Amino acid sequence: xxxxxxxxxxxxxxxxxxxxxxxxxxxxxxxxxxxxxxxxxxxxxxxxxxxxxxxxxxxxxxxxxxxxxxxxxxxxxxxxxxxxxxxxxxxxxxxxxxxxxxxxxxxxxxxxxx
Amino acid sequence: xxxxxxxxxxxxxxxxxxxxxxxxxxxxxxxxxxxxxxxxxxxxxxxxxxxxxxxxxxxxxxxxxxxxxxxxxxxxxxxxxxxxxxxxxxxxxxxxxxxxxxxxxxxxxxxxx
Numbered sequence: 558x559x560x561x562x563x564x565x566x567x568x569x570x571x572x573x574x575x576x577x578x579x580x581x582x583x584x585x586x587x588x589x590x591x592x593x594x595x596x597x598x599x600x601x602x603x604x605x606x607x608x609x610x611x612x613x614x615x616x617x618x619x620x621x622x623x624x625x626x627x628x629x630x631x632x633x634x635x636x637x638x639x640x641x642x643x644x645x646x647x648x649x650x651x652x653x654x655x656x657x658x659x660x661x662x663x664x665x666x667x668x669x670x671x
Numbered sequence: 672x673x674x675x676x677x678x679x680x681x682x683x684x685x686x687x688x689x690x691x692x693x694x695x696x697x698x699x700x701x702x703x704x705x706x707x708x709x710x711x712x713x714x715x716x717x718x719x720x721x722x723x724x725x726x727x728x729x730x731x732x733x734x735x736x737x738x739x740x741x742x743x744x745x746x747x748x749x750x751x752x753x754x755x756x757x758x759x760x761x762x763x764x765x766x767x768x769x770x771x772x773x774x775x776x777x778x779x780x781x782x783x784x
Contacts, residue, residue, distance in 0.1 A: 558717070590772075599675070599774040600715070600758070615771075649714055657762065659705050660772055662714035 559584050559652050561663035569669045575638045578666045580650030585630035587653070590660060591623070594647040603648075606633045640670045674698050677759050677775035684782050687748045692778045694759030695741040703762035704742050705772070706735050708755045715758055718744075749782045756780070 560583040612625040651660040707715035721737040
């Protein structure tokens with residue numbers, strides 16, 4: 558399966574600032590996904606990022622708050638904008654091994670907002 | 672309304688004490704059900720994919736089964752290294768070629784030596 562690297566692995570940020578999370582894959586993939594994992598909650602899909610097109614956001618998530626870039630088939634970024642303490646969470650990147658098949662995840666970015 | 676429900680939320684076993692974790696789902700048109708293992712500080716690690724009722728998959732001490740409305744992850748003679756959170760997810764066809772994974776909240780398994 559693909560090797561997925563996320564940066565940073567963790568960060569502590571001030572309220573009102575923005576942070577960009579990077580996701581690098583060691584092979585070309587069509588679809589990349591961004592999830593949020595809040596304490597005691599299930600992993601929730603934020604958006605699907607396809608190369609060459611706008612990201613598709615799930616209900617409750619908007620582009621102004623979570624802008625996503627997908628410049629090529631091995632890389633994507635998620636920005637968490639104008640952060641508040643409620644944004645404290647783990648953010649995970651994943652890719653599909655095969656279309657409609659299992660997704661494989663990076664180790665996530667642990668974000669704390671003061 | 673939760674579409675994927677996992678039970679129990681937490682399970683504590685003694686080493687060698689076999690048990691099962693449950694994942695029930697209320698969605699129709701299931702395209703696939705996935706089991707993952709997640710260790711602290713790590714991302715989910717893929718274990719199994721099940722596509723149709725009656726299907727079974729095995730890996731070491733783990734066996735996953737699927738019926739029309741639920742899946743079980745059976746753990747036989749567990750060891751302390753099996754301690755982790757086990758996540759279940761279902762694949763829904765959300766239109767076009769996009770497949771959305773919907774996760775349950777997980778079962779935290781602790782195996783004591």
